[in-house]
Amino acid sequence: MTKDVVKEKSMIIQKEMITRIFKDLSTAKETGKKVVYTFVPGNISELILSFDMLPVYPEINALQSGMRKKSGGFILDAEKHGHSEDVCTYVKCDVGMMINGNIGPTGEKIPDPDLLLLSYTGCFTFMKWFETLERLYPGVPVALLHTPYQEGHKITPEMTSYMVKQLKEEVIPKMEKVSGNKYSEEKLKMQLVNSSKVEDYIIKIFDTTKHRPSPIDAYFAGVYYIGPINIGFRGTPGAVTYYEELYKEILLRIEKGLGPITPEGVIEEERFRLVVEGPPNWTHFREFWKLFYDMGAVIVASSYTKVGGVYDMGFRVNPDKPLESLAKYCMNCYTNLSLQQRVELLSKCITEYHADGFLVNSIKSCNSFSAGQLMIMQQLEKQLEIPVGFIESDLVDPRYFSYSNIKNRLESFFQMLEQRKYILKK
Template sequence: MSEIVKEPSMLLQKEMIARNYEAITSKHETGRKVSSTFVPGNLNELLLCFDIVNNLPEINAIQNGMRKLSGNYIMDAEKSGHSEDVCTYVKADIGMMGAGNIAPNGKPFPKPDVLLLSYTGCYTFMKWFELLREEYKCPTLMLHVPYEGDGHSTKNMRDYIVKQLKEVIIPGLEQVSGIKFDIDRLREALRNSAKAEDNLVWVLESGKHKPSPIDAYFGGVYYIGPIFTAFRGTPDAIAYYDALRTEVQARIDTRQGPITPDGSNFNDQRYRLVVEGPPNWTHFREFWKMFSDEGAVVVASSYTKVGGMYDLGFRHDADNPLETLADYCLGCYTNRNLPTRVDILAKYIEEYEADGLLINSIKSCNSFSAGQLMMMNEVERRTGKPGAFIETDLVDPRYFSAANVKNRLESYFQMIEQKRLGTAKAA
């Protein structure tokens, strides 16, 4: 199958991610320290203060899924005793380590100098880091983030996180890096983050236009790459989101839709969807094409919020540097309770004038999949718009059935048409 045709911003973010992999794998030549950490709640601005390169195991698993390598890695991990029900990101990572631990640039990953875990709603993260700690025998720093079980954070929660930052995380990073913490350097990174976040929100909210100039799910995973990984807080992130905004504005000005996997502009947008849950990575192009072939554009998604709910108003605040890191971690999508997630999805349906909610339930990801049927039913009740449910997995190709997914999507689009016909008759 041919490669996905990409927008200029997609190519730019690909180059940025490649540059970070080069920084990681050249650690022995440059002398820079390397951390392993996760996307939701990551403390990239803080790591920048210590010149630590940020490596993200989730992103490595995604890369291996898109390169068709994850299936064998997962089976190797299962042969060594990991259950079929374990998150496939974990098994892809463990399997990769057993197969030489090769990065996407073809060079071996170095051992991390520190494992930095910001716990944000996924218990698997903690077990994953136990396995990595056993493998690498390196320092492990854990920032425990309280779950927003009541639908909001409290001052006590924030103070609890700030205390850990002061007493555990910052001293630990100082010891690993040999660099004294400079709060003014953190403030500068936070100002950079806020500038990039402004433009990211503008891009995501452009999905309210008709036609939408973006696909907020398939295209969106490219758009969020720099800010959710190793570049938030840097001038490079500001430059990227300036370029992305200019690109999207040009499509708005000419009433053009985003690019499709085939390279044409997606102007014939028959269905506007909100999507809940991560995409499937092993068949990403095929999955995307099922939507574009039917004229379905995703105008908003929850997955593009896992690294920060910026569209709800949060910005990193240089005037309150440690407190804003705490607020960021607390507010990540997977750290919010189910009623709050329902509120967010129903809000997207209304504000983006979507035809309905589609849930891609991930077999091995409890953080997203638990409660999704209840969420779908409640969003349907509130909005009057139909919902649908498909099932795939993150990076395990055994759980992507193209025929089943296609049939369910076609049935869903027929349901939307019937709903429209019924609304027209009632009017």
Template structure:
């Protein structure tokens, strides 16, 4: 968040902590002194990688960093010149273009070729094609952990056993071979124990958005709050310390009756409470956020802050007593591996339990994992909650697909719709009891 805060806003201890964590991780990756794995955010096996002293490099995070630095546009054009379609995921094209332009990491140092490609497939088919492109480029050892799609809404015991079998027979032996380190399950247990501690504070933080005013924004602010859990820090003392600091800061905001923090300071008045489905736009992130906080709109829950793990919906925590099974459950349960009825249920519960005014969908042009079925989801959530919903469209890191005027007009129309709904007295939202009956 430190890149977005204006110069006169003092950075909090948690912001400074996260900035230092990110810096050290990129320095580690580019040092040439450690083995490096390229992997993806949803279902990533960070605790397992740490058992083999392998650094975790995440291509999506690199694309996001380049998007926020206004560099992704030229990288995407470079990838399209080499034959990649305009409709391909812009994370992929930003990564391919980054390689074509020297593969410079956000710290300004050359990104080393990975020693391993590790894919935990969790519902996004594009990840598989991206993985194939990286394999052709780097020609290093590769391993894929296939995660069955939970088509019926809930994973089965057979699915879990299938993943554990792959971990034992394919993933761990490959990690041992690449690293030269023998697998120590007690080391994994310790990392998982640390993950669970940080995850407890994470869920506490998310649930504070039920307060009025909400002391946090769970979409724009949330992408920073979720970063350590989703990326290379889950299972570390750094993550525990980060969430301890963040929790203390939120507790202080609650005591002072403050609303959500924005890049320009505290939100003066909370007028609208929203649940948002879909990723944010990164190339115009601050301008996008500004459209919300200038209208007094705070996001109290979002699906994107569940893309790297769903902890507040069904109580999942990494379990050191069942280490490999816990990794399997984590992969099976991430948001992109859940079917549409489950996503609808999750969003509707958020609207009701967080007393939101409605659901806003940001449909991403190049992301099928999120965008498929969103209009149906929107109508279903409206029926279940009695709250109005709206639909906007942007993209991940392609600046050509962010129309500020169009987005702003749609948002203003949506806020007017909410006002009209309030004046009319609404249509009577569902209650947690009726939602439980539906489930």
């Protein structure tokens, strides 16, 4: 492991972007900018930005709280206010953060919402979450965008039409009222041109894991790579610049034959290539990642990096059909796919990125991912005859991260992969 970690230009750009958006949010009340709370999957940031409003993503705040070791206290506070131990910890972390003054990850206060945009895609709990928020912010208007599930493994014209109608008759009028601005299709189209470019870059970036060694880790580093499009920069020129720069850096790494960058430097020997299903644990993110890179395990694809949009199957936004594009984008997010589609997508990743194994990180409080994961695992094992592994943790509840338990399971899994490689070589 190379110990010198030099911040690459894309990392600096991303840091500046994050600082800027939280600064904008902290001064929103002074600048008169309206604030919209919404979710990452199916985040129609282009539309929000076209009204010159600022998006806030409660899951991002929750995961940031997790990484900053604050979520445990927030969750306990929410539980003291009647929330069950059994439910989604993102919700509880968010509620706890509000109880404690709604201070965001940069230490600045996150402003109260002017609009709650419940664009609920692939997660039923989102709806419950916003019912809770609606009562915590009484009087704030709620715009609901119901995203139909891809139960028939495809998007039908009826599904798209339902969503477009909701956008036209529910979401846009509320945004006009709250922002005081008229809807501008031209402005939205311009944003979507940028989104389309970004979507191309994202595919190119995550496709680089085909190389050996893979120049990136598509899970632990991948969550940083999808940051800008998932925290409010979809459709912005800044996002295009970021992804352009990131892609250049990755191409350079390929040229030099370098492996992924980790918090402790570059992985020098790629021993195992894995595809991972499920979100990561945020409360012990570094320790969790280290368990992999210490063993030379590189994640060549992950479902989690597709939670804010799936572009692998050919979908791109079409600026000429802006509202239809937003609708299809929402319906294409990973957790809005049927289980069969998930199996097909993961199977494609395992095959195309030449994975040695498939691993599930099952999250205690996320039924949207977790329910059905064991069957997905069985299907992939059967279809591809690939070794599968299973670990459990939680999103932001530190009580459910057991380091030694995960380490034991991973070590056994890696031993199995090693043994298999040996046998296959023989």
